[in-house]
Amino acid sequence: MAPHSMPQPPASLSGSNLKIGIVHTRWNSEVVDALVQGTRNRLLSLGVKPENVIIQQIAGSWELPIATKKMILAGRVQQGHSQNLLSGLDPLSSPEAPGASTDTASATKVGEFDAVVSIGVLVKGSTQHFEYIAGAATDGLMRVSLDENTPVVFGVLTCNNEEQARSRAGLVPGGLENHGPSWADSAVELAGLSAKWSKGVFE
Numbered sequence: 001m002a003p004h005s006m007p008q009p010p011a012s013l014s015g016s017n018l019k020i021g022i023v024h025t026r027w028n029s030e031v032v033d034a035l036v037q038g039t040r041n042r043l044l045s046l047g048v049k050p051e052n053v054i055i056q057q058i059a060g061s062w063e064l065p066i067a068t069k070k071m072i073l074a075g076r077v078q079q080g081h082s083q084n085l086l087s088g089l090d091p092l093s094s095p096e097a098p099g100a101s102t103d104t105a106s107a108t109k110v111g112e113f114d115a116v117v118s119i120g121v122l123v124k125g126s127t128q129h130f131e132y133i134a135g136a137a138t139d140g141l142m143r144v145s146l147d148e149n150t151p152v153v154f155g156v157l158t159c160n161n162e163e164q165a166r167s168r169a170g171l172v173p174g175g176l177e178n179h180g181p182s183w184a185d186s187a188v189e190l191a192g193l194s195a196k197w198s199k200g201v202f203e
């Protein structure tokens with residue numbers, strides 16, 4: 001089968017001002033790990049700062065939609081927390097607040113995510129379990145992206161067998177490209193466009 005070629009991104013992609021989340025599963029971890037590294041390496045090559053690539057791990061693809069949503073919300077919490085800190089109004093750091101943290105370093109700013117790449121690998125088994133998870137994860141991630149107004153890149157491989165999964169992570173010589181870099185390109189491109197569009201700017 002001729003390997004399908006990934007679309008080439010615009011040459012001007014730059015992620016230097018972006019914060020990107022990656023949430024990935026543990027199922028089929030050898031393949032997932034290769035996809036995560038491919039995604040992360042491309043993000044860094046596009047200028048995203050290492051400290052602005054936040055990677056979190058969960059169990060399986062069924063949980064990706066809720067995990068992605070909670071990561072997006074967590075970024076907003078920390079964004080708000082750091083803005084309060086900057087203005088000296090952060091309730092979490094006031095001495096009388098229960099469990100208040102007086103260590104401002106522990107509240108180091110983590111800005112709102114500009115995009116999240118959600119990565120999982122589903123390999124068909126002998127029942128219909130695959131179909132239900134694949135459908136729920138697909139529809140769920142689209143819903144999170146639209147509901148939270150945050151670009152969510154669909155990094156879920158839905159494969160008939162292990163070979164297909166390994167090939168799409170670049171683990172098969174002569175096979176397909178690791179799909180992670182194209183997911184990073186999508187995240188950086190749409191995050192950058194979203195920032196401009198939110199200001200009413202079209203270039």
Ligand SMILES: Nc1c(NC[C@H](O)[C@H](O)[C@H](O)CO)[nH]c(=O)[nH]c1=O
Pocket residue numbers: 025027028059060061062063120121122123124133
């Ligand atoms: N079989 C695969 C799963 N199954 C686990 C589910 O995603 C879920 O974690 C479980 O049903 C508990 O809610 N997950 C994958 O990501 N890949 C698989 O191949």
Ligand SMILES: CC(=O)[C@@H](O)COP(=O)(O)O
Pocket residue numbers: 122123124125126127128129130133
């Ligand atoms: C994607 C799955 O859930 C699948 O690996 C489970 O295998 P099975 O359908 O044989 O239970």
